[in-house]
Amino acid sequence: MKSVAIFFICIILLNGCSSSTQLSLYQKLDGKAGLARIVDSFIYQIGNDEQVIHYFEHSNIAHFRQGFITHMCMLVEGPCEYDGDSMVAIHTGMHITEKDFNHVVDLLINAMNEQNINHNLQNEILSRMAPLRSEIIKI
Amino acid sequence: MKRIKCLLAGLLLTTSFSSLASNGKLLATPGVSQIEGSGGGGIVPWAQLAGYASEDEFSVNGFCSRADVTDYTLDVCGAQLNLFNRIELSYAQQRFDVPALDTEIEQSITGAKIRLYGDIVYSDWPQLSLGLQHKSLDDGAVATLVGAQDTSGTDYYLAASKLHLGAIAGYNWFWNVTTRYSEANQLGLLGYGGGNGSGKVLFEGSTALFFSREVAVGIEYRQKNNNLNLGEQDWKDLFVAWMPNKHVSVTAAYLDLGSIAGADDQTGWYLSVTGYW
Secondary structure, three states, X not given: OHHHHHHHHHHHHHHHHHOOOOOOHHHHOOHHHHHHHHHHHHHHHHHOOOOXXXXXXXXXXXXXHHHHHHHHHHHOOOOOOXXXXXXXXXXXXXXXXXXXXXXXXXXXXXXXXXXXXXHHHHHHHHHHHHHHHHHOOOO | OHHHHHHHHHHHHHHHOHHHOOOOOOOOOOOEEOOOOOEEOOOOEOOOOOOOOOOOOEEEEEEEEEEEEOOOEEEEEEEEEEEOOOEEEEEEEEEEEEHHHOEEEXXXXXXXXXXXXXXXXXXOOOEEEEEEEEEEEOOOHHHHHOOXXXXXXXXXXXXXXXXXXXXXXXXXXXXXXXXXXXXXXXXHOOOEOEOOEOOEEEEEEEEEEEOXXXXXXXXXXXXXXXXOOOOOOOEEEEEEEEEEEOOEEEEEEEEEOOOEOOEOOOEEEEEEEEEEO
């Protein structure tokens, strides 16, 4: 039982530390420049990936890049308003599978690793993007 | 020795067939292999189905585990088949060494689990699965000797689990709660039912924090029957799981299994390796 108590005390202490920082998530990610670096790495990851590249065959890369940066900026509560096409409109007809969706998540994690985004910030970003899944896959 | 060779061969196969492997789930989300063969933690079956198969894939996993406590050793090897992340079929063979009686108790366990709802990462509500484990002692002599009613039995369980992204200080937080109906005494190694009762609904739980994509640290709790009036106690463990890629996982744990067949304070270590195809 002692180990259980210690485990929970650790969790509480960890929580205490995280609330002392003042920077917003957007700022921690180095604002728009930081987001642009993540998205550029992400596009590079996709471009080199045999499994999912075909979904992007007819995409305008510049348009995708700008849209993704703005969308991420909004998700991390930066000073941006994403007014592009809805997730549903973009992904309808692509028939993205669970497997390929998760693979793209893996590629986004690779991109964030490449840009040295720390683990906890990565999780923050992923937790804000995860609810979009139902508007993206199997449509 | 034979088991170790078996395991090494398995790991080699894992490497050579890695291109065929299912990998449709996110890293670490299937969990590891539980001592009764189901996908789970170490002692608790979880709602996740074993292996990396997504709904369009199937996967096969093999594992071996050893629990070494004060007076006993348990060795388990087994395998799971995951069909389209909907059904998990498992088989495990347990060998329980009792040096004091200079004997070994062997038991085989056939399991099945069906995912009823959800995905531990993405669904609004926790993933929910229903499972069973049919267990049968190869030789019921010891079970009969200690007063068990039967030498085989079936456990039924309902499990719910969820991974909360970045939930605790930015770390991913996992929990699983399982309720099990069981008549088993010490997993069934000491038979089923006894003079002090038989079937009961039992509570089991696990929780863990992911300190990276690959490493989770957590605890488990498993309530137990006391049918034999031998002072059987609830089980606890503290574990570290390392999942470096979608082909292999290694779990180490500190176990506190309480009293087993009259021998108190059974604490010790646990090591488990799973290979994923």
